[in-house]
Amino acid sequence: MVPFSVPLFLRTWRAQRLRVLLVAVALGIWAFLMPVIYATFGRQLALVLDTGIVPDAFLRLLGPDPFSLAGAVALGWVHPIGIGLFVVLPVGVGVTMIAGERQRGTLEVLLARPVSRRALFLTHLASLALFAAVAVGAAVVGTLAGATRYGVGADLDPADLAFLALNTWLFLLALGAVALAVSASFDRLAVPVGVAIGGLLLGYLLEILGTMWPDAAWLQPYTPFHYLDPLRVLGGRPVPGDLLVLAALAVAAAAFGLWRFPRRDLAAPS
């Protein structure tokens, strides 16, 4: 039987519901704007780009066809604002779930109940998976609403969008699992938060660097951001291997957390 605590899951959901709602609304609005920008300004912006005023390195960031509907949606999906909204729940909450409770001293009240550390870890991971699903769902709904509202909904392939949703969910799940495993490995919040923020920034920068500068492209496979390519997916060229890599990362992080957390000594909070 998989160790899991329904009361703990409900408690976590109740504690985070306002945060989840706010992030979902923000992501929905952000995703809604992308088809709107495409439908309203796409043609003019494409003309601006055609003048050659934007350096090639930056054009590579925008993809081969940035002001198609797929290009606009993809750009919003991996824009720093979009990424920030996507990761705030699985990473932001995940990294505080265990180390934060440990630092506050509430973890020992929780672990005095008949909840094993593995059950606690897996229950929190399930919560993060749900948060990620809500975030992805909000973005998909926002995208569809914007595209439909501006009459370009037919330009989006539902299968591609579904693949992108799964791809993004696995991406967030992998990051959440890493954040939770890091959280389970430390008694103080500062270290996991530093590791999470540093890891996210480094991973994002490696991906951007490799895209802008071909000589650094070899670095890209070492960051999870490389395995979330909305432009390619919405362009009808999804890469199933990306899903496998992200799933493997999530499983590896979860396995590490499940191995490490029960073996740790939880000394009295100082």
Added chain:
Amino acid sequence: MINAIEVDGLAKHYGPVRALDGVSLEVRGGEIFGFLGPNGAGKSTLIRLLLGFLHPTAGGATVLGLDIVRNSVDIRRRIGYLPGGIALDDGLTGRRHLDDLAALSGRPPVRRAAVCEALELSDRVLGRRIRDYSRGMRQKLGIVQALQHDPELAILDEPSEGLDPLMQRAFYTVLDDVRAAGRTVFLSSHVLSEVERVCDRVAIVRAGRLVLTGDVAALRAQHRRRVELRFDGPAPDLAGVEGVSDLRIQDGFLACALTGDPRAFLAAVGSRATDLTIEPARLEDAFLELYAGEEADEAGLAGARHAAASDEGAGGASPGPAAGSADRGDGGR
């Protein structure tokens, strides 16, 4: 009835630091057991080992007949725990917090109403957010969460910390009720008067090692009582009387210290006494004697241990297995 807790040579070392060093003790079912020691002596370490928060370096223990390493979750299903300086979710109301913890315990909060009433936690107070609670109210809530599901064993770490004297008295009444219901309480404290008031038996730990275990009454009896006597005629001859020391005689007044059985002393005094005061031995004296550190009277400690050992098996105090003379001032922690 099986022992609620059995600890056998339990040790927890952090590199060269011996937080707990070969402790053995038994807590009987249905008793209130006091675990005494100053800060850093190893009280919380033992509790955290029993709860599975820490992994033992050596030795083992059972709680309610279950192994602390293999059956930790099953143990926690049957106990209640109040951590020292409990932290609570500030954003929740007291009631919501209690409900959440009861749900996680998997047992209905059958004792909540009684404990809340005794500790004067009204519905109105429970409806407020914990961030608005005073320290004493937080501690009361902590006590309620530990006892609300009527656990077979309650492990309470410094339970009266932050309670005012009236609430401390109310808390002792709660403990009496818990004992009357046949439940067991393992209570860690450095408040001697509290242990003396509520506990049936006590263990004293110092520098990670058990110094003494035994009945509170027996412990008191083994330690020195102050005696003052006024007499007529010649001074009674108390030199060499068993248990008498620090004898001082002046102008019809006699003062001394008395240890153990008083009958030899009373026989020697005979009918010459016009006034007699024997101050009851206090656990505090026993405690201070054991904690006097390097400056302590080694002979006195050895005597106490010898007396305790002689009472072993007769419900008296007994030395811990690690309570050899090498314990003194070893700075194990």
